[in-house]
Amino acid sequence: MHFLKKANIKSGQKVLIFGASGSVGTSAVQLARYFGAEVTGLCSTSNLDLVKSLGAIKVIDYTKEDFSNHSEYYDIIFDTVGKSSISGCLKSLKKEGIYLHSVVTPALSIRMRLTSIMTGKVLLGGTLTPKAEDLIYLKELVEKGELKPIIDRRYPLEQIVEAHKYVDKGHKNGDVVIIV
Template identity: 50%
Template sequence: MKAVVAERYGPPEVLQIREIATPTPKGDEILIRIHATTVTSADWRLRSQSVPAGFALIMRLVFGLRKPRQPILGSELAGVVAAIGRNVTRFRVGERIFAFSDMRMGCHAEYLCLPQDGMVMATPPGLTDETATALCFGGTTALNFLRRAKLRAGERVLVNGASGAVGTAVVQLASRAGAEVTGVCSTANLDLVRSLGAAHVIDYTRADFSRRGQTYDVIVDTVGTAPFARCLRSLRQGGRLLLVLAGLPDMLRGVWVSLTSGRTVIAGPATVKLDDLRDLATLAQTGEFQPVIDRIYPFEQIVAAHRYVDTGRKKGNVIICVRDQS
């Protein structure tokens, strides 16, 4: 099978398409023929080791000191079950599925084995592979942080970085929950964020949300530019600051802030649940949640896709189409 392999850390050019052995599913695993995958900001950070302050050594210890321990990136996929292990009962050969491999990665390839009891779901009728593969990373992160914030209908929510994969998911899901959402993004993305349900939008190139005199019950920072010190004037007493992306110093400071300020800082990795995938798929099927797709690249152009993600200007999700590969 073909796979995109990174044998060292660095720019997009470290990625190479190689022929490697197709995996064989173990007893409780399914072999998935991948039709579509994504390039996420997490793939960029892992490949380049461009990580928030304080995490450089931790990332190397977890993912490989000198080179990636898992050379095949990618955490989202959609495709079909190509083979099953002898103990598999949840899925059948030929069934359409989508999955989130999370830190296991391995989705930038033609085939991948995953356990049947992992983050794998049947793809609902009517959903394309491109839509299904884009449900996982942004959608599960948004659901987890909004759940931890105990978001209530009628609350005012500001989303910093509202046009990315996580930001577009937060805008939609918070609006659906009855919140009044303000999205912060660039000039080019104002209309997009409005169309997703934001009641208000702020162009960060022209205004600083923290100096506008508005206050919010929940501030969601998806891009790492709104630590507590910046948000203090904009966060109401009892408010919650959700640091989806943050450096270690800000995360540690958040513990003290939560204990002493009357406001709560919520940070740390999102916990992924199979029920979240199920809920997102149902919402997508009914049209209540739609992952934003910016660009679709063929498998052979995955280096170009990484270059685009590296710019930090993608809107929602960048898809890699794998299905036409032999």
């Protein structure tokens, strides 16, 4: 929600989500749809149905096709997993479009700033600061059935090492829960 609000998401906008089946991605797809956007999700073959079920109007299998060949232009492209190429995304952004990135290293941050200066496009990253009012808002969306937490696996605290190993593979769907 932090990133989509930062991009001032509006109803009717076209939004592309990279990593649509991950933790940030499954929330981003659902929230963008809730805010009235037309969502396209990028994920691999086995996750196409999951991402569609979360409200994406279109899904693109990144193992089979390059989204930038689709001749679609987006108002917002949100990379939730750090797998996009800036130049590829800028080609598919509308003139006033915004590129969002939630996995920004210092080097990438500098690159994004320079790209912004050189192209005039808006590229936004950073780290969110959790706010109580946002959590309450999200809790209400969950209670209304508008936001579904996607839980891939649950591990007891004693198996935290196995849990990290699984998460580090980079292919979980939604979240992994640790039971304390």
